[in-house]
Amino acid sequence: MEAEKSHIIIRGTGLISPQGYDAASVAAAYTAGIPSFSTVMHHGQAVPVAALPTTAEAELQRLTHSDPNYRQLDRSVLLAIYAARQAAAEAGWLQEGTATADDLGVNIGSSRGATGLFEQHFSGYQQSPEGALSSSASPTTTLGNLSSWVAHAVNAGGAQISHSITCSTALMAVANGVAWLKAGMAQRFLAGGTEAPLTPFTLSQMKAVGIYSKLAVQPYPCQPYAVEKQNTFVLGEGAAVFALEQVASDRLAAGDVVVEAVGLGFEKIMSKTGISAEGINFQKSMRHALAQLPEHDRQVDLIITHTPGTRAGDRAELAAIEAVFGEKSPAITTNKWLIGHTLGASGALSLQYALYVLQHQQFAAIPFPTLLPSFSVSRFTRIMINAAGFGGNAASIIVYCNR
Template sequence: MANNFVVGGSEAALTPFTIAQMQAMKIYASEDLDYPCRSLDMEKSRNSMVLGEAAGILCLQNNPEKAIAKISGIGYATEELKHSVSISANAECLQKSMKMAIGEISPSEIDAIVMHAPGTRKGDLSEVNAVKEVFGNKIPAMTSNKWKLGHTFAASGILSIEWAILMMEHQEFIPVPFKSSEEIPQKLDNILVNAVGFGGNAVSILISRL
């Protein structure tokens, strides 16, 4: 219905009330570290979510000549949960959204995944389990930006897409510094971006290089 439009999100979550909410849920970081958010650190012994504030805007257009990347797949799903802020052990909602976004493309063509990975023990593990379920033995390189930026809630999805596009433009994978070593992809042509929200809502976007 339109050839060009702007989409984005912003969040100003660093208020005593919001931080107190996260602390009451026992998911907020409590260690004084250089990077207190241990997103994708699968060896962490406690939750480490940290809030951040940000804004991000993208221009979506129906004109590939001016585009810097292409959205080649979109997936979304929900799952029934026992608690509004929990997620199943294998993140069934993310499994469904990733499969929908990948579509007819072979999973082996996905070079990397920008994970939602909020830094909580259960959230990170559930998402990694979902990736293993979808990709089997050939798992794409996994990264996240929350160890550096924190969880910016409404802006986090846009920032994850930006992270993917930057890696694709420079053909350089940005690893999580304390994540277990993994094979660095030789190319970045297709990057999957995950986001999941309270209540079991998941979205996956497949970004492709032009």
């Protein structure tokens, strides 16, 4: 007897980003198509960044002061807690004062982790003649801090996983959630990514790689796919978390968003950033994902690309898309020209952008000249989201909206 087919659906979504503090505020910002960049002074140089707007910052501060324990946590952890509670509430899972939900797993990832707090503690260590540190230095800067505090905040008692696979981190968290649900090791799962990298040391690291945008005074400091040959990488901050659940086919409802495929790819490091001109890692992850679709229906309407605004990375991903899809390329877009690159959270915020497109059947038009091919799509039903990170890894997730 054939087993009943089941699906992984996104039951709830939580986010906080340079565009806003929930789906409604972010949707309004995407519809307006206004970039969320500001300028900070970094070692005497004006540098563009994408920080939380004042409304989102106020929401984050409200969370911080809601629990005395939160005041000692890193900003990356607070962003994750905020997004996770929002996702759990939308899914109907946020039950205060009840027993721990042992069937609810958590996987929150980050590329850099507790960057701000680590820098603060290390600065104190350097300035102390005895090398003294606060007793909270170690427990509040460990990577495991991410999921454990989220688990406390949403009353989850299942698996608590924190990880980093650089900028593919968030999509890898979703991949883990899908795998755990399909394996029956959890009944519900919160998965996503968080990043708070707008610190002096992290900005210096990105500038040292030679990719940071010099367009601080321009309206579009981050320009993925730009015709002009220059690097326009801009750091942003934020978090997005998804409540995942497995349901049988007869329980699928109209409007449910299904995680249809998860593809992974890897190529041996050929450079500091670990990507070849052909984008081999992207080719592998996209083909891996497409192979999981029904053989008679492997059409993708839109690809939300990783493209962080670097010459080599952007062109490599476009080359990979051409190699995989040929002349039948789907429409292509990104949200990084609006919110910058949020490192380990970027894949999650791209996935949330896909949900926006599926709901509103539109995406913001890129206002500067690009290398993108022309396209004509009347309806968006299935979307692929790409992410890649230092080290040669890549991930591709395909979602569709059940009509």
